[in-house]
Amino acid sequence: MKWLRALVILMLLAAVGVGGFAFWWLNRPLALNSDSVELSIELGTPPREIAQAWVQAGVQASPVLLYEWFRWSGQARKIRAGSYEIGPGTTPVALLNKMVRGDETLAVVRLIEGWTFRQFRAELAKAEALKPTTAGMSEEQIMSAVGAASGVPAEGRFQPDTYAYSKGSSDVAVLRRAYRAMQKRLDAAWQERAPDTPLRSPDDALVLASIVEKETGVGADRGKVAGVFVNRLRIGMPLQTDPTVIYGLGAGFDGNLRKRDLLADTPYNTYLRAGLPPTPIAMPGHASLLAAVRPDPTKALYFVARGDGSSEFSETLADHNRAVNQYQRKK
Structure with a gap:
């Protein structure tokens, strides 16, 4: 019996020892090779891996x-996929808790109002730890990847905003969120449209909003700028807006708009073609969307930049020409 009692005591001591070691190890900070260690965990990765x-x-x-x-x-099995970062003092207990909570390390990318889709793609390409999945994809392929209907152009379809993402995420995921955000915001704006708007569809509103975005230097002018363009649409007057011409010139535009550019017959030349251009020319913000569907009441048909970001509005061509002489030609 003595040997049995001794065996039991040894087993208890061993259990206590193992338990003590486990408690010590689980609550002892992990040693790291650097000040911080990052890891991206893909969905479905086994715990052993x-x-x-x-x-x-x-x-x-x-x-x-x-x-x-x-x-x-x-x-x-509760460990969540994501991007994680740990620093000094992290214990095995804290490490597991972080992954179970999904306490990820996030990066952000900012997409600016008035940017073109080309600028959006360039910003995503240089974003921190964002997988460039779309690098070799065409515009059509990207739109398919984000869930857009066939034939929907990319320009104007992504909501300018600041997007947080897990490091190691795909740029498609960010684009998909931006696309859905714009769809939601556009649908909401269209529901608020003025009853007498000449715009025929949400797409028309998006196109006009993109023009307002590019033409407005001061936020307070948005509604009135939109009002000028709506007035022109109502009477069939060409919009005659430089940003659409510039967009139509594409990479050939050198920053200096010349008379020959205004005569270049592209689908976006609103000096030569009446109505709205075929697609948006930039990514409009929320304020420009609302201005497009509910413009400020105005009789103005013209406006010219004053040079300080604001615009001078005129109801007649004669008044407009005087404003041009004053603010542009300095006469």
Whole structure:
């Protein structure tokens, strides 16, 4: 019986020892190869591979111990995909809790009102830790990837905003969010349209909003600028707006709009063609969308830049010419 009692005591001591070691290890800060260690976990990655990946990323620990901790905790299957970053003082307990909570490390990319789709793509291409999935894709392929109907152009279809994303995410995911945000905002704006608007569809509103965005230097002028263009649409007068001409010139525009450019017959030359251009010319913000569907009441048919960002509005051509002489020709 003495040997049995001794065996039981040894087993209890071993259990206490193992338990003590486990408690000590689980609550002891992990050693790191650098000030911080980052890891992106793809959806469906097995817990064993996650443990190994942390070690490969710079956590100085046994991948076996990490995995056994994940498994023994009962939360291994609750680990969420995402991008994570840990620093000094992170224990195995804290590491697992972070992944189970989905406490990700996020980066942000800012898409600016008035940018073209080409500028959007350039910004996404240089965004921090964002996978350039669309790098080799055509515009049509990108629109298909974000869920747009066949034939929908990319220009104007993405909501300018600041987007947070998990490091290692695909740029398609950001574009999809921006596309859906614009669809939602456009639908909401269209519901608020003035009953007498000459715009025939939400797409018309988006096109006009993009022009207002590019023509407005001062936010307070948006409604009146939109009013001028709506007045012109009502009477069949050409919009005669430089930003559409510039957009139609594409990469050939050198920053100096010349008389020959105003005579270049492109689908976007609103000096030569009546009505709205075939697509938006930029990504409009919310304020420009609302201005397009509910413009300020005005009888003005003309406006000219004053040189300080604001515009001078005129009801007659004679008054407009005087404003041009005053503010543009300095006569």
